[in-house]
Amino acid sequence: MDENKLDEELKKIWNETPNAHSNDIKEDSWEEFRSSTFPSKKKSFVWRNYAAAAAAIIMLVGTGIYLKKDLLKSDISIASTVIENTTSKIKVVLLPDSSKVELSPNSKIELAVNFSINRKIEMDGEAYFKVKKDKKHPFQVFCKQTTATVLGTSFTVNGQVEKEVIVALYEGSVQMDVKGQNENWILKPGEKFTYANGNPTVEEFNRFTDFDNEKISDVSTYIEKNYGYKMIIPTEYNNQRITLRITKKEDLKTIIQLISEMYNLKFEVNEKVKQIIFL
Incomplete structure (x- = not known):
């Protein structure tokens, strides 16, 4: 040839x-x-x-990645791809390094083509990140004037309000930096960093959802509202009480497995109709 x-x-x-x-x-x-x-x-x-x-x-x-001569807030010229959520529902994105992003409506992220070794993301809007641990390659999220640097953790970044960024940490640790400022802030789980009108603040927030001796049907309502899955339980469990603490960003699979073990039930998931059926 x-x-x-x-x-x-x-x-x-x-x-x-x-x-x-x-x-x-x-x-x-x-x-x-x-x-x-x-x-x-x-x-x-x-x-x-x-x-x-x-x-x-x-x-x-x-x-779906093409070479473009753009900068992603880095000294190196890197190719990038843009992922945007133009729907009215949360869009779940699995990144090349197996990290997960739950992208809120009217939000977008931009990441490098060599993302596995240069884990930098620029974002607009709001997203929840569950980061795959990789000590050699720190994970960074740039939003407006702020940078969140992590190794392995879960957190939300909200930059929907003009001139304001809120980073809430659920697990792990995050270092926050602000462009033009020498100081940095190390967040612990349950702490929230807010940067508004040029002023950074750190305060605690409630990262848990508690069910204290409540009906299992209340958990079902919570799951349907927050995850979009309807829970079907045997009728004899309708009045069962449950005490459970979960993070507000807990994986649905973890919650379902906990309920399954607590009541010695098996479960099936019907993705077509978004149902979790306990047997």
């Missing part, structure tokens, strides 16, 4: 892209990728070079 034919085949793979990217971005990205991968005047091009290039393209296409 001659060089022109190889070029055509590689570009064909590159253009099999998500619709979210414009043709201009695809074209610019292709030219940048080709020029950096296949410098001109090369004397030969063997099949293993083609295979390696194709694999690199497929990796980028599969994640």
Whole structure:
């Protein structure tokens, strides 16, 4: 296969892209990728070079990420991708490092293409982050004038109000920094950092939801309201009482497993109709 034919085949793979990217971005990205991968005047091009290039393209296409000359509040020029929630419901996003983001409506995040080693995110709006631990690669969230740096933790960042950012920590620890200020703030679980009108403050907040000898049906109502799943329990358990403390951002799976163990019940999840059926 001659060089022109190889070029055509590689570009064909590159253009099999998500619709979210414009043709201009695809074209610019292709030219940048080709020029950096296949410098001109090369004397030969063997099949293993083609295979390696194709694999690199497929990796980028599969994640919907294209090379753009943007900065993500970093001294290095890094490629990025934007994930936006234009719906009226929370959008759950699994990041390349297995961290999870619950993106609120009218919110968006922007992250690096080399995110696994450069875990930087710029965000607008509100999101809940559950971060995968990686001591070698700290996780940073930039929102307006603030930076939240973590290793492994769960927290919310709310920047929906103009000139205000609120970071609430549920688990782990977070270091807060403000652009132009030398001081930093280390948050503990149950602490909330607020930056408004140029003033940073730290205060406690209630990160737990408590059920103190309440009907199990109250837990069912809570789950439906906060997670969107309806809990179906055997009728003989309708008047059962439960005492339970969970964080307000607890994983639904953890809550269901706790209830299952407390009452020695099995459960099934019907994703189609969003139901959890205890047996």
